Amino acid sequence: MNRHRVIAVSIALAVVAAVLPVVLAAWLAWQGALNAENARLTNVAELALARAERSFRGAAQVLGTMQATTLAPCSEAHIAHMQALTANTPFIEEVGYIAGGMLRCSSWGVVQTQVNATPADFRSADGIDVHTQVQPLVAQGSTMVALQQGDYNVLILPARLVDVITDRDVQIGLRASNGQWIATSAGASAQWLGEAHPDWLQAQVQGEGWQAVAMQPREHLRGALGRELLWLLPIGMLTAAVLVAWVVWLSRKRLSPLAELALAVRHEEFVVHYQPIMQLATGVCVGAEALVRWQRPDGTMVRPDLFIPLAEESGLVQPITDQVVRAVVRELGTLLAADRSVHIAVNLCAEDIKSGRILPVIDQALHGTDVRPEQLWLEATERGFMAPDSARQTIEAARARGHSVAIDDFGTGFSSLQYLQNLPLDALKIDKAFIDTLGAEAATSSVTGHIIDMARALNLFIVAEGIETQAQADYLRARQVDFGQGWLYAKAMPAEQFTAFYQHCKAQVGSGPAVVQVARPGHAQAGGGPLPSAPLAK
Numbered sequence: 001m002n003r004h005r006v007i008a009v010s011i012a013l014a015v016v017a018a019v020l021p022v023v024l025a026a027w028l029a030w031q032g033a034l035n036a037e038n039a040r041l042t043n044v045a046e047l048a049l050a051r052a053e054r055s056f057r058g059a060a061q062v063l064g065t066m067q068a069t070t071l072a073p074c075s076e077a078h079i080a081h082m083q084a085l086t087a088n089t090p091f092i093e094e095v096g097y098i099a100g101g102m103l104r105c106s107s108w109g110v111v112q113t114q115v116n117a118t119p120a121d122f123r124s125a126d127g128i129d130v131h132t133q134v135q136p137l138v139a140q141g142s143t144m145v146a147l148q149q150g151d152y153n154v155l156i157l158p159a160r161l162v163d164v165i166t167d168r169d170v171q172i173g174l175r176a177s178n179g180q181w182i183a184t185s186a187g188a189s190a191q192w193l194g195e196a197h198p199d200w201l202q203a204q205v206q207g208e209g210w211q212a213v214a215m216q217p218r219e220h221l222r223g224a225l226g227r228e229l230l231w232l233l234p235i236g237m238l239t240a241a242v243l244v245a246w247v248v249w250l251s252r253k254r255l256s257p258l259a260e261l262a263l264a265v266r267h268e269e270f271v272v273h274y275q276p277i278m279q280l281a282t283g284v285c286v287g288a289e290a291l292v293r294w295q296r297p298d299g300t301m302v303r304p305d306l307f308i309p310l311a312e313e314s315g316l317v318q319p320i321t322d323q324v325v326r327a328v329v330r331e332l333g334t335l336l337a338a339d340r341s342v343h344i345a346v347n348l349c350a351e352d353i354k355s356g357r358i359l360p361v362i363d364q365a366l367h368g369t370d371v372r373p374e375q376l377w378l379e380a381t382e383r384g385f386m387a388p389d390s391a392r393q394t395i396e397a398a399r400a401r402g403h404s405v406a407i408d409d410f411g412t413g414f415s416s417l418q419y420l421q422n423l424p425l426d427a428l429k430i431d432k433a434f435i436d437t438l439g440a441e442a443a444t445s446s447v448t449g450h451i452i453d454m455a456r457a458l459n460l461f462i463v464a465e466g467i468e469t470q471a472q473a474d475y476l477r478a479r480q481v482d483f484g485q486g487w488l489y490a491k492a493m494p495a496e497q498f499t500a501f502y503q504h505c506k507a508q509v510g511s512g513p514a515v516v517q518v519a520r521p522g523h524a525q526a527g528g529g530p531l532p533s534a535p536l537a538k
């Protein structure tokens with residue numbers, strides 16, 4: 001993913017992280033309010049159902065008691081018995097005795113009124129006929145529910161069945177399991193309760209033979225929603241803030257140069273360019289220095305001096321070096337196998353010089369190819385040689401394999417001539433900064449001559465870096481500097497172009513020596529003879 005996409009994805013994620021928890025909190029608050037109000041309504045319906053069932057049980061008991069009585073019908077004692085039961089049984093308004101289609105007497109006294117025998121609206125499970133709309137004959141007033149069994153009936157005020165303490169705008173209804181409405185709370189109608197009302201919440205509770213329904217306007221939700229939001233919204237906002245901070249932290253981490261570099265290493269986004277190295281005396285091309293570039297997914301090239309310091313600091317330089325070594329063998333293996341005069345110098349990091357880790361990596365890269373270790377030169381800056389004992393071991397192991405080892409950018413760092421003298425190096429590369437001063441009358445220009453003299457005294461090959469003018473080349477050739485590289489000859493170029501450059505050069509001036517490793521007096525691993533007459537030992 002390139003930088004722009006990472007930024008775009010991060011912004012999208014941050015927006016989601018900011019919005020989602022708040023939306024979720026609002027949704028949870030809504031669900032919480034809905035559940036709370038439904039639970040409240042269900043509770044009201046349960047209370048109503050319990051009250052109705054208690055009433056019906058009481059009525060059934062009264063009917064059972066009267067059926068069992070042996071008192072003479074409508075006698076004083078009979079009527080007194082009915083009165084006592086009416087007084088002692090809550091919800092019951094009247095007990096009546098019916099015989100021969102006439103209400104003979106009731107808890108009110110002797111009546112002798114014709115009863116219109118209408119079929120019951122339904123019969124309950126325990127065999128009691130229920131008439132839901134009965135106009136009392138004695139106690140004139142509102143319609144009542146009559147429960148009749150045998151010669152007796154009891155009258156109940158329907159509103160009493162659903163008389164539950166609750167909010168004023170909660171409406172309650174009670175109906176039999178066949179759907180017949182038995183009672184409704186004050187202000188509600190059975191027809192209204194039986195219809196669907198989207199603006200109202202409804203709860204139903206099923207009992208044995210009865211069903212209680214409670215309804216209330218949805219506006220009640222507003223209050224409950226406010227209460228839920230009061231604690232859920234701050235949690236949602238806090239979560240959003242934490243998530244946004246986390247997304248920002250992650251994206252900053254992902255966008256950090258180190259993360260980008262680590263990703264580049266993982267995706268192998270590095271390409272290698274080759275800068276020709278010329279033998280100054282003859283103009284022969286003896287090889288090239290492999291210089292890495294970071295090719296970003298959008299095609300832009302990043303210069304190594306912009307990412308190598310970070311790579312060295314973080315340890316990522318090692319996998320980068322490995323990729324460079326593999327690229328050299330992959331891209332130039334054919335040329336190197338076909339022409340032993342071609343050498344490629346690879347830059348090593350200080351850590352690899354200290355540890356020697358790179359040597360088996362190179363062995364592995366060369367394994368199965370026809371490229372000789374002598375054709376790979378190893379370069380490292382002065383920093384790599386600051387731990388002389390371990391550096392010595394690595395250099396000796398490298399030279400034993402056939403590689404030549406050079407000290408790079410000489411003179412720019414902390415150079416100790418003592419360790420330079422004691423290390424079995426093959427070559428010294430004079431940094432461009434010293435080449436730039438040549439002919440410039442600068443104070444440092446005289447230093448260049450001293451570096452050349454010193455390298456010569458140490459029997460090291462000399463490679464001059466960054467030659468840009470003919471005057472610089474002439475001076476270096478006059479001072480018998482062996483090799484040079486710089487824009488005067490060629491800039492670093494892709495492998496294909498370098499192969500063409502080399503072939504052209506070879507056709508013009510011929511090829512160089514096969515082995516350029518030089519014997520250092522006092523060093524046991526000394527290989528071939530001095531340049532340029534070193535033979536190729538095959």
Ligand SMILES: Nc1nc2c(ncn2[C@@H]2O[C@@H]3COP(=O)(O)O[C@H]4[C@@H](O)[C@H](n5cnc6c(=O)[nH]c(N)nc65)O[C@@H]4COP(=O)(O)O[C@H]3[C@H]2O)c(=O)[nH]1
Nearest residue numbers: 291292303304305308324347348349466467468485486487
């Ligand atoms: N102005 C000017 N510049 C010239 C001229 N001739 C050569 N150069 C530049 O000088 C640098 C020489 O490489 P270096 O001293 O090893 O310095 C290298 C080296 O220290 C490091 N580097 C490059 N590739 C690798 C690598 O694979 N591994 C490691 N560890 N470091 C590398 O990055 C440094 C910079 O590399 P580059 O940007 O490729 O820059 C290269 C090259 O392009 C010239 O005539 N004029």
